[in-house]
Amino acid sequence: MTRQDFRAAVEADDRFAVTWELIPGRGSHEPQQEEVFEDAETAASGDVVDAVSLTDNPGGTPALSADYLGMKLKERGIEPLVHFTTKDKNRNQIEGLLHALEREDIHNILIMSGDHQGPAFEGQAKAVYDLDPVQTLDFVSDLNDGFEFEDNFGRHNELAETDFFPGAVVSPFKRLEAELMPQYWKLEMKVEKGAEFIIPQVGFDARKFHELIKFIDEKDLDVPVIGNLYVLDPGSARAMNENRIPGAIVTDDLREEVEAEQEGEDPHQAMLERAAKMYAFMKGMGFAGVHIGGHAADYDDVEYIVERGEELAPDWEEYVSEFDFPMEDGFYYYERDPETGLNADEHAILPENPSTGLKYKGFKVAHELMFEPDGPLFGPMRWFSKKVDDSALEEPFTTFERVTKTISNDCQECGNCALFDMAYLCPMSQCPKNERNGPCGGSYDGWCEVYPGEQECIYVRAYRKLKADGGLEKAREKLRDTYIPPPDYDLEGTSSWLNYYLGRDYAGKRVGNEVADD
Template sequence: MTTNTFKESILDDEEFGVTWEHVPGRGAREQQQDAVFEAAEIASEGDVVDGISVTENAGGNPAISAEYLGMKLQDLDVDPLVHFTAKDKNRNQLESLLYAMDREGIQNLLVMTGDYQNDGYQGQSRPVYDLDPVQIMDLISDLNEGLEYTDKFGREKSLEPTDFFAGVAVSPFKRLESELVPQYWKLEKKIEQGARFVIPQVGYDARKFHELLQYVEDHDLDVPVIGNIYVLDPGSANAMNKNRIPGVIVTDDLLEDIETEAEENDDDGKQARLERAAKMYAFMKGMGYDGVHIAGHEVDHDGVEYVVERGEELVPEWREIVEEFDYPMEDGFYYYERDPETGLNTWERTTLPEQPKQSLTYRGFKVMHDQLFEPDGALFGPMRWSAKKVDGSRLEEPYQMTERMVKTASNDCQECGNCALLDLAYQCPMSQCPKSQRNGPCGGSYDGWCEVHPEEQKCIYVKAYRELKADGGPEKAREKLRELYIPPPDWELENTSSWLNYFLGRDYASKNAGIEPPTSGD
């Protein structure tokens, strides 16, 4: 029987943690839910699995609560790893669930953006995305430190500290520089806000797995990294190849190999799939990963056990195995130069190849921004003076209507009252990102296209990166997209003028710009 907890297994340099993922699905008493509990009972009697991972509404479909399953798994003496997102819940509900899990002793969380909503009861569910993963990590860190707050009577209070061990996901499997670099910058932000471990998205390119480890070490991020192994069957491979599962990359060459194995073997290629997974285990452990996360359609405990035991046998050969996982994306960007001797990467950073040009829209916004919204701009003083005069007067409504017309025409403004345009190269995360991500891209983009609107709408962070790089090079892009933490919207400001909020020092953007609320003498 395993005695390690998930946390111990990945923090102990002498251990190599193993988690086994389950997708519980829709319903309360169907086979998919029973399978989770059956797997937990088997895992608790063995010495291979250190934690059972349970997904939250995978694919954007309704499913039994991951938080509930985590609590029940704990009762079965299995350490759960609960997937935790804000795609279906606002910040108050997230906080409530965190209290419940803390009360039940659930520590391990995998914080993610989450798949966009799919069909629900009588139609598609409305997305929430009240917090992004960076902001969720901020909340969890505050809870771990003992959240301080002011109650409705104005009294200062603090809560008992929680003890969550929360990690995050990242997707190194991106073809474009403008997709990949913001992914890594968002990872840095997540770790800065308290993430304790990292799991990459599903992929099969050994260089990319190596690249992630290098980036973590190169930037002194100092967190354990857990490899992701999906035992790839033909049906899943085909869906991933067609981009039906966002953020996952299966190239044409890999799909062909998977289908050939299924055709040429009496077991439909099952043994070949498990052998491939065992080889991934081996090269990940050899590279220096701190554990692995094993998933796959109908992968039972015997399959997990095979991957681990066979993987351990292959670890001494991991460098030779690497060449079998040469599945690059066509013209794909790598953060580090290739090492021809190993087939992995050197420590030399790749010259950033994209040479974007500023759009006319960006130039126009920038000229207006520099004059109106920068404290040293020529029109900043008059704008602040007029904002003070307008605020609370009969002129406020026509003032806000003017703003509404300008920003609706230019950015489809949703009037959140917490405008982030100034910090995201004039891209609006509330109207132009279906997931309302304010601190970096989700993992679902493909070839620069938005996960929700492929071939129709570019990811706003791809556009923002290119505009900022064209304006001031990678340094300016990093300053805006990496260095700045954007808090969640304060919905008390919804349907108010973001111009007034900015010039009168009410929102986060004004605070970042050093704009104080006016005093009576101003």
């Protein structure tokens, strides 16, 4: 095998790309950082790894920055794949870091929300979710096309085109219909906004890997998928099984299997053999490559997995039954094929039959009366808003809205209200990551990553309410077909009702509201 440029390796029909995940860890000159540099140099001297994948503060804990590390490792002769998370950067910092990466010819970036903030200096760090991954991909696409903007003096500017190769993530490893469908819809949005490759989160259910490939083919997304191949050791299996690593799924059966292997003759070899079989079935299913991770695997192990996986690949279907690890009562998008143990072409019946609830019904009535352009109160409200704006009535009007929406939705006064498109749920108060275009991958059993067992994922709730209201079509219209741009913080603290009726926010602009002279 000859190592290639990462983009070329992913896009080539005759190549199965390999990335190896390295975790920088906290510190500057600690053993973990030295090990990362040594591992990268070893990979650069070999011919197996096409890119080293560099994590960005996994677990929400501080670490040596992935962008800096990518620049340094490129100097050592290995292509970096920089994890680019949006959890602790506002849009200005995102842009600045992207310019720095482009300047250093670092083009491979994997865009994701990232794990919520964990312990840091003097307590937990403040999360900064200014752009979500869909919005970030949209921005990167604009940069690749030559970003145009007006400066503070009103002059038009256009930047030189960048050459980013942006990827995105998705998790097919969800137990509930209401978790899985928004995941796949968000995947469609990510590809639509410019994702050029996809890496799923960690899981070990062969049928779910196959489901992802089938869904992408069915939707004609035309995007390569790199399979996430985690070399599973007992400690990681235990942590994933206990939901201590968001988005990584290990069932009870798999955990027991991994722990039982520790009593065998060669536990490490058993771990590598499992990984090699995953390599084989991923190649057989049509993945474009593998993303190899895991604390227990060194470079020699990576080479073994690739070489052994290539040996096993011609007979990959024989190993599918060894990766039959469904979540209890888990939902699959396709019916099961009894012959292969994978997925048939027929869609599974969507099992959930939710109800909207009285609160949703009340919001819907108010929305149709006041906020729909053909509603009977829309015209009077728009006329009234123009009279209130910049008058003595604006402050009491805004206060009334604030009190009403704080009671009903815990309003955060962003001034860019997304209730219309999210089943009358607020992403600023009811999603710790402020996701406006679909769920992150960290939910588990329908619960929010940050508040498991306490707060349902906002997108699980939104999906169910929308499906109950208008079926799958209504849910898809709002959660797939509607792109919500990032908030304009010029509007923070102002009346979102005025902003809507006067065409200042995204929702008002979408329906054609504008300030007009009467």
